[in-house]
Amino acid sequence: MNRETQNKIQRFRKRKRAWYSFVVLCVLFLLSLTSPWLVNDKPLILEFENRIYFPVFFHYSESDFGGKYPTEPDYKIFIEREKENGKSVRALMPPVPHDPLKADLSSEEGAPPFAPSAKHLLGTDENGRDVLSRLIHGFRICMSFSLLLTVLGTFLGILIGGIQGYLGRTWDLAFQRGIEIWSSLPFLYVVILLGSIYGRSFILLILIMAAFNWISLSYYMRAEFFKLKSLAYVKAAKIQGLSSRHIFFREILPNAMSPVVTLFPFTLIGSIGSLTSLDFLGFGLNPPTPSWGELLSQGLNNLHAPWISVSTVIALFLTLLLATFVGEGIRDAMDPKSGGRYE
Numbered sequence: 001m002n003r004e005t006q007n008k009i010q011r012f013r014k015r016k017r018a019w020y021s022f023v024v025l026c027v028l029f030l031l032s033l034t035s036p037w038l039v040n041d042k043p044l045i046l047e048f049e050n051r052i053y054f055p056v057f058f059h060y061s062e063s064d065f066g067g068k069y070p071t072e073p074d075y076k077i078f079i080e081r082e083k084e085n086g087k088s089v090r091a092l093m094p095p096v097p098h099d100p101l102k103a104d105l106s107s108e109e110g111a112p113p114f115a116p117s118a119k120h121l122l123g124t125d126e127n128g129r130d131v132l133s134r135l136i137h138g139f140r141i142c143m144s145f146s147l148l149l150t151v152l153g154t155f156l157g158i159l160i161g162g163i164q165g166y167l168g169r170t171w172d173l174a175f176q177r178g179i180e181i182w183s184s185l186p187f188l189y190v191v192i193l194l195g196s197i198y199g200r201s202f203i204l205l206i207l208i209m210a211a212f213n214w215i216s217l218s219y220y221m222r223a224e225f226f227k228l229k230s231l232a233y234v235k236a237a238k239i240q241g242l243s244s245r246h247i248f249f250r251e252i253l254p255n256a257m258s259p260v261v262t263l264f265p266f267t268l269i270g271s272i273g274s275l276t277s278l279d280f281l282g283f284g285l286n287p288p289t290p291s292w293g294e295l296l297s298q299g300l301n302n303l304h305a306p307w308i309s310v311s312t313v314i315a316l317f318l319t320l321l322l323a324t325f326v327g328e329g330i331r332d333a334m335d336p337k338s339g340g341r342y343e
Helices: 002-016 016-032 075-085 131-167 167-185 187-198 202-213 213-230 233-241 244-256 259-281 293-302 306-333
Strands: 045-048 051-053 089-092
Touching: 002 016, 002 306, 016 131, 016 306, 045 075, 051 213, 075 089, 075 167, 089 233, 131 167, 131 202, 131 244, 131 259, 131 293, 131 306, 167 213, 187 202, 202 259, 213 244, 213 259, 259 293, 259 306, 293 306
Parallel strands: none
Antiparallel strands: 045 051, 045 089
């Protein structure tokens, strides 16, 4: 790591709001990756008849506990039933003991959505599923989707924009006309068309959105490569007979990464908003996948249950706010006028 990069990192860390936002966002995302185990209705540890089981990590059938059926039991019902039968059973449940895909219709009278209670801290949705568990799983899916989309779109933007700027002339003109045609395609119609043909899935949605997500970054990379290839050190590399691949990847690209680093958080914000919007409109991930957009849609359809929309809006607002603070901090850290100097 050269001195210039170290100076940029130090400038970023000096911006406390951006640095703390980055730490909080990373910690929340890492914790959300544990949600399949810590936000679930399966016990972390189950002691039954003096034997230890780990249902959250391993699959057990009801016959493993002396039952009749080879299918996995509903552990909450199983534990209550065995206690009533006088069996020795103890369980350590996850911090949020609710499956985001399973409805709980037994604890309240009437029809869902049920209001917040001691059992469901943020209430349930219109199908009786716990809102908190769906928010946590939705955060994991949303952040994973947005990170993958941003990385893929950034890669395409660097590659295509760099080729344009490095080759120039006829190649640049041809690429620009192609990008103009491609960017004029109606994105939403493309999503609807391909989704109706191939079905909506996590991977397909990433590929479709990445096909459009790289365009804005390619303009910045094209300009950076145009500027850098005319500098003296690049001309000297060409005179020395270095290959175009070496010049592209080793001489120009490392010095053209400022727009990439600066725009990455804001591209991530756009990806979160895009997925939420598509899910809200019903063209995103397949139900019953936990999704913030789907919760917002439920909130709109159930205005008498404000806990659905309010909790989702707060979670979305805080996530976008933290990402914005990180983006501002990175933008200021990349600014040579903010302290230090380029050498």
